[in-house]
Structures are given as structure tokens and as C-alpha cells.
Amino acid sequence: MGRVDDIAGLRRILTQSRVIAVVGLSPNWYRPSFFAAKYMQEHGYRAIPVNPNAEEILGEKCYPDVAAIPGAVDIVDCFRKPEEMPDLARAAVAKGAKVFWMQLGITSDEAAKIALAGGLEVVQNRCVKIEHARLMGGLHWVGVNTGIVSARRT
Amino acid sequence: MGDHRFGFDTLCLHAGQIPDAATGARALPIYQTTSFVFDSADHAASLFNLQTFGNVYSRISNPTVAALEERVAALEGGRAALAAATGMAAQMLALLTLCRHGDHIVAARTLYGGTYSQLATTFDQFGIEVTFVDADDASAFKNALKPRTKALYAETIGNPQLNVCDIAALSAVARDAGVPLVIDNTMASPFLCRPFEHGADIVVHSVTKYLGGHGTTMGGIVVESGKFPWDNGNFPQMTEPSRGYHGVRFYETFGDFGFTMKARMETMRTLGPTLAPLSAFLLLQGIETLHLRMPRHSASALAIAQHLAAHPAVEWVNYPLLSGNRYEELARRYLPHGAGGILTFGVRGGAAAGVRFIEAVEFLSHLANIGDAKTLVIHPASTTHRQLSEDEQLAAGVTPEMIRLSVGLETQDDILWDLDQALEKSQR
Numbered sequence A: 001m002g003r004v005d006d007i008a009g010l011r012r013i014l015t016q017s018r019v020i021a022v023v024g025l026s027p028n029w030y031r032p033s034f035f036a037a038k039y040m041q042e043h044g045y046r047a048i049p050v051n052p053n054a055e056e057i058l059g060e061k062c063y064p065d066v067a068a069i070p071g072a073v074d075i076v077d078c079f080r081k082p083e084e085m086p087d088l089a090r091a092a093v094a095k096g097a098k099v100f101w102m103q104l105g106i107t108s109d110e111a112a113k114i115a116l117a118g119g120l121e122v123v124q125n126r127c128v129k130i131e132h133a134r135l136m137g138g139l140h141w142v143g144v145n146t147g148i149v150s151a152r153r154t
Numbered sequence B: 001m002g003d004h005r006f007g008f009d010t011l012c013l014h015a016g017q018i019p020d021a022a023t024g025a026r027a028l029p030i031y032q033t034t035s036f037v038f039d040s041a042d043h044a045a046s047l048f049n050l051q052t053f054g055n056v057y058s059r060i061s062n063p064t065v066a067a068l069e070e071r072v073a074a075l076e077g078g079r080a081a082l083a084a085a086t087g088m089a090a091q092m093l094a095l096l097t098l099c100r101h102g103d104h105i106v107a108a109r110t111l112y113g114g115t116y117s118q119l120a121t122t123f124d125q126f127g128i129e130v131t132f133v134d135a136d137d138a139s140a141f142k143n144a145l146k147p148r149t150k151a152l153y154a155e156t157i158g159n160p161q162l163n164v165c166d167i168a169a170l171s172a173v174a175r176d177a178g179v180p181l182v183i184d185n186t187m188a189s190p191f192l193c194r195p196f197e198h199g200a201d202i203v204v205h206s207v208t209k210y211l212g213g214h215g216t217t218m219g220g221i222v223v224e225s226g227k228f229p230w231d232n233g234n235f236p237q238m239t240e241p242s243r244g245y246h247g248v249r250f251y252e253t254f255g256d257f258g259f260t261m262k263a264r265m266e267t268m269r270t271l272g273p274t275l276a277p278l279s280a281f282l283l284l285q286g287i288e289t290l291h292l293r294m295p296r297h298s299a300s301a302l303a304i305a306q307h308l309a310a311h312p313a314v315e316w317v318n319y320p321l322l323s324g325n326r327y328e329e330l331a332r333r334y335l336p337h338g339a340g341g342i343l344t345f346g347v348r349g350g351a352a353a354g355v356r357f358i359e360a361v362e363f364l365s366h367l368a369n370i371g372d373a374k375t376l377v378i379h380p381a382s383t384t385h386r387q388l389s390e391d392e393q394l395a396a397g398v399t400p401e402m403i404r405l406s407v408g409l410e411t412q413d414d415i416l417w418d419l420d421q422a423l424e425k426s427q428r
Helices: A007-016 A032-042 A082-095 A109-117 A128-136 B008-014 B041-048 B063-076 B087-098 B113-125 B138-143 B167-177 B250-271 B277-287 B290-309 B328-334 B350-360 B390-395 B412-426
Strands: A019-023 A046-050 A075-078 A099-102 A121-123 B080-084 B104-108 B129-133 B149-155 B181-184 B202-206 B220-224 B314-318 B342-347 B376-378 B402-406
Touching: A007 A121, A007 A128, A019 A032, A032 A046, A032 A128, A032 B041, A032 B250, A075 A082, A082 A099, A082 A109, A099 A109, A109 A121, B008 B063, B008 B290, B063 B080, B063 B220, B063 B277, B080 B087, B080 B250, B087 B113, B087 B149, B087 B181, B087 B202, B087 B220, B087 B250, B104 B113, B113 B129, B129 B138, B138 B167, B149 B167, B167 B181, B220 B250, B290 B314, B290 B342, B290 B412, B342 B350, B350 B402, B350 B412
Parallel strands: A019 A046, A019 A075, A075 A099, A099 A121, B104 B129, B104 B149, B149 B181, B181 B202
Antiparallel strands: B080 B220, B202 B220, B314 B342, B342 B402, B376 B402
16 A cells, blocks of 8 residues: 555556546547547546546546546546646545556655545556556567566466 | 566566466467457557557567567666567667658767668668767767767677777767667677666667577567657657657657657558567577576687687787777776677788688688677688778778687687687698
8 A cells, every 4th residue: 555666566456446537638539648548448447537628538428527526436547737736636535536646757745645645545657558558468569678577377 | 665676687588478378388489470360440440549559460569579579678678679680670770760861870980891881871872871980989979960960879899890889978978969879789788788777778789699699590679778858859750740650649658668669660560670470489599598698608708818819820819808908998897797709819821821710610610690609700801891902891990810709608628629720720
């Protein structure tokens, strides 16, 4: 629990989670957030868009903020600027999410502390899609160094 | 909680290959297939859009080849790799991903002859200009920079001059210029030198040589460090929507492996010098013992260099770690675990004596390759460089009496025996 950055912890989070609120999900197909959400959808996750400027993305209704999402959320996955992270961490705590995830290139120690104090696990500066592909297959096929050494049949 | 950091030897055996999920096979399966079925039309669309990772066609990716790619990426301490049919193809893919018509490269003058020809002749036909400079002088690289310079290019150890590159010094020039330093690490292998640790941004290999290590199989590879800032303004092809891939921005979308993705999905996909799966399997068998072979190649080469230096039929010996060699200091800094298996020496008596020596060796193989498990020997003036005039040979570092030795893994006394008896005959 706490801050998660190791293979076993990331694998556990991705195995136990099913519903991902994608904050800042773009409707443009070539944007990284769209790539990530589409990938997660195709791998059995529900990606709920949080974007006040769109109606529907990837077949899912958009919500203006995390609080407006009906039902439970496992991961709040943030594609927004670092300065927005503390407020998003508070929203994730209020929503009762289990994981506060800041995307590749985004870190915020303040947001991490807020989320940890609220009982959430925290991942930062990692892409949810790349980590899923790294740990559960796929990324290896494009020659990326996954860091995995194992004799287990996965 | 951090992940356990595995040692180099373990990575030689394991990186990039976990047991096959379908069968449990422990050895690497050879996926001898051109193509891979799609789960559905939507899955196919996602693959073609690069929205999901998977295999489509073996020109672009193949699971057996991927194991080799990830293993070499891990051994180099890099982020990602792209394998190619040969070392020549690998360096071409790296440079053509960086450069287009009108761009410029600054390269070491001492490059391997095949590389020199590729850059000086073929790239010239593409409209890519290359300036060759003194490999020992970082300021020469700096002075050769132009507004459209896109890469600095050098070799960890030059062939056949065996000059050792001051990678950190070239890296500083490259960093100031905002362009990547590309290092050919073939002669050292990642066991002896990992150029990323000294500031290189891209590493290329002829995997045919020490990585494969057995003289059976051609192959090449490009590795990216994952640390170059492709959004510095010099590489719009990494940050602007790709014309070749319907608008994908490679750096934004794939981050620290964006260069490898672009090299794979655009340069490799359109030019096609792909490594065969069977070749990848054979090369990986070699890599599994890289950490055992390189210390032996290096130790035998040093012992043989010392022996030859004291031999009356030998005029001179060139080996970077030989005491008094002009590159000894750089070799101690960049190659602390050994300088590899290649050495050159001059037979007393000039070109004619060199030919007599070559014709007298018993089990040392006379051929044009390096990095085999077996000892190889060649007289460059009468073979690889014979088309050149004597002046051109001298400019390439090839003197009439020069013999190049690629020291193998045989019993060291046997190699010395064969050298001694051939040297004796060379003087008759």
C-alpha cells in the first residue's frame, strides 16, 4: 500500500481494478489519453471519460468531474497539468477511489500526500496503458525493455 | 518498494524471454510465420492505429525477434531496441529515422569501411551530407556542426585502427548541439562498454560479431537510451503528426520509446531490412554466453598482444590495453574489463611477409569477419582493402605489413603456437 512503483504492486493494481475514471480524456483519436483509454477498454476495463467539453467518448458518457460519476471508481487516472493534481486527489478521495494515478510526465508530492492520507494508493509519472502492456504483455513485442525477469508461465 | 535489479549475467540469459504462455516451452520458440491473425476487425484497426500492441506482420515485429530486441536493450541499459537483418541495416535505420534530404551528420573518420561507404556514398545519393572528422578530437566534431546536423556518429572501438572513443567528450558536444550521439558498440559489446552510461543516446550493433559470437548468423540492432529530449525543436518528425502513420505524434504518444517506435513503424516498415526469426533465435543462443566469452576473448587478446610485442618477427603491436598504447588511458576508462579480442600487428618484411604469414597459419581461419568464437586472421592490404591505393590504405589505417587478428576461445597456447610457426615461415 502507499506509493506504488514496483512490478508486483503495479500488477496487483491492474489486476484488481476494473473501472478507471480518465480525467482529461480527449475525444481526438491521436491523443495519448485516447490511445490509453481505448487500449484499456480493449483489455477489459471500463474507461469513464471526465471531460466537461465532450458528450461521449469511446462509447461512454462524459462527466464534468469525478464527483458526477455514478457508481464506484477503482482508479482515478489523470491526464491534466501537475498544478491540478491536488484538487483531483481530493476528488478521488471524496469519490472513494482506491488508486490515484498520475500519468507519465506528471508528479505532485502534494497530491500524493492528500491521496495517501485519504487511504488511496498512489502511482505517479507512469502511463496506465504502458504499464499494463509492460506487465501483462504487448509492450515486449515492440522491443521495449520491460524489466521483467521471470521463469513463471504467465 | 523497488524492484530487484538483476545482474548483467542474469540478463544475458533471461531478459526479454519468459516461458511461452501457450506451451510452457523454456527455450525461445521460433515463430516462423509471416503474419498473425486478428481477433476482430476492431482489433485489426487498433493494431494498425498503434492503439494496442501486437503482431501484424513479421516485417514489423515478430515474437522471436522481440526477445532479442528486449535482451539487447536490457544489456545496454536502454529503453527499447529494433533488430535488423545486418549491422549495416541497423545503422541505416537509426540514421534514416533521424535524417532526411538536406540534413547532415558528423562522423568519425576511422569508421569501419562498410559504414564509411554507406555514409559517404549511399547517403550522399539520398542528399544526406556527412562530414568525417578526427575521431580523437571532440572539438573537430563541434567545429563540423551545421544548422541541419542531426547526429554525431562514432564507434566505441574503431576497426581496424582500434582507436577508443572518448564517448563522454562527444556526448558533451552532442548535448550542446541538441542532437543525439550515435555509437556503434559492436567491437566492445555491452559486456565491455555500455555507451549510455557515458552519455550516448543511441547505440547500434552488428549482432553478427560478439553478441552472436559464433560466426553463424547475420544481424543488427538499434537501441535507444530513452533519455533524449526529442521535443527540443530539432526533430519535428518526432513531435509533429506523422504523414507516414496517419497523424501519430511519436514522442507524445510513446514517450521514451518513441524513437524506436518511429524507426519500426516508419523506417523499418517502409524499407524492410527485417531480421529473420530463426536468425534471432541463433543470435540469442550466442548472447546467453556473452558474459563468459568476452572476458576470455579479452584476456587471450591481451596475452597474445604481449607475446607478439616481444617477438623478433613482429615490428609493432596495436591493442588498446597494451602498455604504452596511445589509447591505453581511454581504454582503462571505457573498457575496464577488457578491450575485446581484436588486435593488429605488423609482420617484419612488409606486404610479402604478411601474405607468407597468412598462408602459413594452420588452424587460424583466414576470412573477413570478427567476433567469432574461433580465431580469425586477415591481411587487410591484400584482401579487404586491396582495391585502395597504398596512400588510400594508409589513410584508412592499413599498412602493407598489417595483420588483423580476432582472437577466439581456443586454448591460448595453441593460438600462440600457430602464430609462432607462421611468423617463422613469414621470415624465410
